[in-house]
Amino acid sequence: xxxxxxxxxxxxxxxxxxxxxxxxxxxxxxxxxxxxxxxxxxxxxxxxxxxxxxxxxxxxxxxxxxxxxxxxxxxxxxxxxxxxxxxxxxxxxxxxxxxxxxxxxxxxxxxxxxxxxxxxxxxxxxxxxxxxxxxxxxxxxxxxxxxxxxxxxxxxxxxxxxxxxxxxxxxxxxxxxxxxxxxxxxxxxxxxxxxxxxxxxxxxxxxxxxxxxxxxxxxxxxxxxxxxxxxxxxxxxxxxxxxxxxxxxxxxxxxxxxxxxxxxxxxxxxxxxxxxxxxxxxxxxxxxxxxxxxxxxxxxxxxxxxxxxxxxxxxxxxxxxxxxxxxxxxxxxxxxxxxxxxxxxxxxxxxxxxxxxxxxxxxxxxxxxxxxxxxxxxxxxxxxxxxxxxxxxxxxxxxxxxxxxxxxxxxxxxxxxxxxxxxxxxxxxxxxxxxxxxxxxxxxxxxxxxxxxxxxxxxxxxxxxxxxxxxxxxxxxxxxxxxxxxxxxxxxxxxxxxxxxxxxxxxxxxxxxxxxxxxxxxxxxxxxx
Numbered sequence: 001x002x003x004x005x006x007x008x009x010x011x012x013x014x015x016x017x018x019x020x021x022x023x024x025x026x027x028x029x030x031x032x033x034x035x036x037x038x039x040x041x042x043x044x045x046x047x048x049x050x051x052x053x054x055x056x057x058x059x060x061x062x063x064x065x066x067x068x069x070x071x072x073x074x075x076x077x078x079x080x081x082x083x084x085x086x087x088x089x090x091x092x093x094x095x096x097x098x099x100x101x102x103x104x105x106x107x108x109x110x111x112x113x114x115x116x117x118x119x120x121x122x123x124x125x126x127x128x129x130x131x132x133x134x135x136x137x138x139x140x141x142x143x144x145x146x147x148x149x150x151x152x153x154x155x156x157x158x159x160x161x162x163x164x165x166x167x168x169x170x171x172x173x174x175x176x177x178x179x180x181x182x183x184x185x186x187x188x189x190x191x192x193x194x195x196x197x198x199x200x201x202x203x204x205x206x207x208x209x210x211x212x213x214x215x216x217x218x219x220x221x222x223x224x225x226x227x228x229x230x231x232x233x234x235x236x237x238x239x240x241x242x243x244x245x246x247x248x249x250x251x252x253x254x255x256x257x258x259x260x261x262x263x264x265x266x267x268x269x270x271x272x273x274x275x276x277x278x279x280x281x282x283x284x285x286x287x288x289x290x291x292x293x294x295x296x297x298x299x300x301x302x303x304x305x306x307x308x309x310x311x312x313x314x315x316x317x318x319x320x321x322x323x324x325x326x327x328x329x330x331x332x333x334x335x336x337x338x339x340x341x342x343x344x345x346x347x348x349x350x351x352x353x354x355x356x357x358x359x360x361x362x363x364x365x366x367x368x369x370x371x372x373x374x375x376x377x378x379x380x381x382x383x384x385x386x387x388x389x390x391x392x393x394x395x396x397x398x399x400x401x402x403x404x405x406x407x408x409x410x411x412x413x414x415x416x417x418x419x420x421x422x423x424x425x426x427x428x429x430x431x432x433x434x435x436x437x438x439x440x441x442x443x444x445x446x447x448x449x450x451x452x453x454x455x456x457x458x459x460x461x462x463x464x465x466x467x468x469x470x471x472x473x474x475x476x477x478x479x480x481x482x483x484x485x486x487x488x489x490x491x492x493x494x495x496x497x498x499x500x501x502x503x504x505x506x507x508x509x510x511x512x513x514x515x516x517x518x519x520x521x522x523x524x525x526x527x528x529x
Contacts, residue, residue: 183228201397201403213227221268225277229247232250237286254280258276270307275317278296290326301318320455332486347420350419403452435463
């Protein structure tokens with residue numbers, strides 16, 4: 001194409017001598033340069049390589065002399081580089097023009113980010129149904145969508161991809177599809193609230209929450225009543241709301257299912273039903289009606305007491321909820337007074353037996369187990385208990401529930417009852433004390449005292465079967481219920497007496513002084529024994 005001639009740029013700075021620059025990478029034979037001034041050295045000329053895209057007649061030669069500018073030479077070199085890259089891509093990806101146009105990446109316009117993202121989600125929903133509304137049980141406990149631009153969705157030639165997740169999502173996923181029901185994104189937020197945020201003043205007590213979560217996951221009903229229902233009630237309570245859409249969804253469905261079970265139109269085993277009723281009782285206790293809480297708890301107690309083989313996790317959960325519940329009666333009657341005093345007298349008698357030289361020689365750990373330098377003293381002693389919960393997480397602390405002090409009393413009563421049961425067997429006493437110290441170390445309760453976790457571990461009875469007694473937990477709960485009816489000063493005095501007897505020391509204020517104050521504070525009512 002001789003007709004297509006252009007002005008020849010000056011590229012003299014690219015070559016140490018006058019000559020011709022070609023786009024070919026191969027050296028060509030030297031040709032005489034008739035159009036330029038002769039030089040002392042022979043001038044070389046390079047030509048474009050003959051290819052399918054550029055026939056020989058289309059080759060253009062650019063001559064360089066001393067008048068060529070550096071800008072023109074750089075422009076030529078860049079054009080040549082871009083042309084070579086295009087030629088290589090064309091041979092590697094032989095698509096037609098329509099394919100190239102369809103595969104061309106779209107520009108990202110920042111001011112259209114929200115609109116594009118909405119269109120993308122609509123397109124995905126059209127293909128994948130209601131995936132954006134309902135998440136399968138195998139998805140993350142909570143998913144965090146990243147605000148990143150995405151190209152427009154084309155359902156015809158684009159594969160279905162999962163939503164982008166962050167490192168936080170990956171750490172909170174449930175890869176084993178263990179959730180018993182399909183959960184929406186709002187449900188996943190509630191689950192994350194249970195597993196990672198809700199806390200007591202003493203700390204999150206992760207072990208308790210994890211054990212409850214595992215027991216609830218066995219069936220959809222307890223999972224919805226315990227985890228989703230409780231967190232939805234808590235969320236509404238934080239915003240000073242008595243009701244919300246999530247509360248109506250989860251609590252409403254759970255109560256309807258329980259009613260269907262009572263009518264016989266739905267089958268469920270006693271453990272899962274008792275688990276669901278216990279969860280509803282806990283919610284009503286903290287966020288609703290105490291009367292309803294007692295009704296749910298009584299129904300759960302009847303179910304577990306009437307059946308034989310009860311799952312340990314369900315029974316422990318029920319005992320724990322009964323322990324931390326607030327007593328509705330502010331005063332203790334004569335029967336309750338006598339029970340409290342009988343328990344203290346029995347603990348005093350056991351202390352005298354444990355202080356004998358023969359007993360301490362057979363159970364050396366009994367002497368030091370509850371001393372001030374022991375592992376159990378920070379958990380069982382009174383005093384200020386500063387919270388380790390960060391200030392930014394105080395929002396998630398359970399309000400108006402003195403769970404730590406209640407669980408401290410429960411632990412004192414339970415340990416004293418167990419030692420009374422084992423007093424005739426030094427071997428069982430030693431194994432029991434070793435078990436308590438072991439679990440305290442294992443859960444780091446000596447460094448981060450949490451009486452709630454200690455009580456849960458005591459209720460689990462993780463020692464040998466010859467030491468287990470299901471009635472021990474029930475009797476502890478009944479005595480604890482009476483203890484809650486005492487005045488705060490009498491509650492404190494009762495606890496100090498028990499701790500002193502466990503430490504094998506004489507109480508500062510003895511049982512007789514406690515009895516006098518108890519009789520003066522209790523109302524005069526007629527006993528009916």
